[in-house]
Amino acid sequence: MTLPVGDHRKPPILRPAFIEECDERIKRNGMGYCKVCEALIPKTNGTPHKGRCICSMECRRKVWDAWRDYNAIYSNHDKRAYERDKGICQICKLPVEWADSEADHIKALCLLTAEDRLDPYWWSIDNIQTLHHSCHAAKTREDVAKLKALCRPDGTLFAEVAE
Secondary structure, three states: OEOOOOOOOOOOOOOOHHHHHHHHHHHHHOOOEOOOOOOEOEOOOOOEOOOOOOOOHHHHHHHHHHHHHHHHHHOOHHHHHHHHOOOEOOOOOOEOOHHHEEEEEOOOHHHOOOOHHHOHHHHOHHHEEEEEHHHHHHHHHHHHHHHHHHEOOOOEEOOOOOO
16 A cells, blocks of 8 residues: 555545636646636736736636635634633643644544545544644654654555554
8 A cells, every 4th residue: 555645634525626627727728828717818928927827806716616615624623623622732731822732633644544534533623633833743753753664665554554
């Protein structure tokens, strides 16, 4: 089994079809054309602006709308976990201010297997805890060390991740 690819911090939800279509338009037309309506996005000299792929606020809003449901699933977990944990770091048990707190996945996402990606627990608020920055950094170092111990040099896992 190989390590998961892509952004392991996001739930495994299919990208909206509209976004897939937009990506296909970029592949077909290249940058400088709107990925939503395929209109030319001109520079002042009339040539395609290779640094742009959305022509207007209207097209930008269509892209935002397409991602809204996806992002709604994963947003605000950190604030809700902070409130649930009553502002207490779950490692050192000392108070932490909201501005100084960090959200941590209890079961580290870097240790996900392909099968784990389908388990809703990994993406739920039940797998989020409130930590101080220093406590989070120390836990992350431990999680990465566990991952390195499970991997061959080519990046494949020796065995499934154990609890």
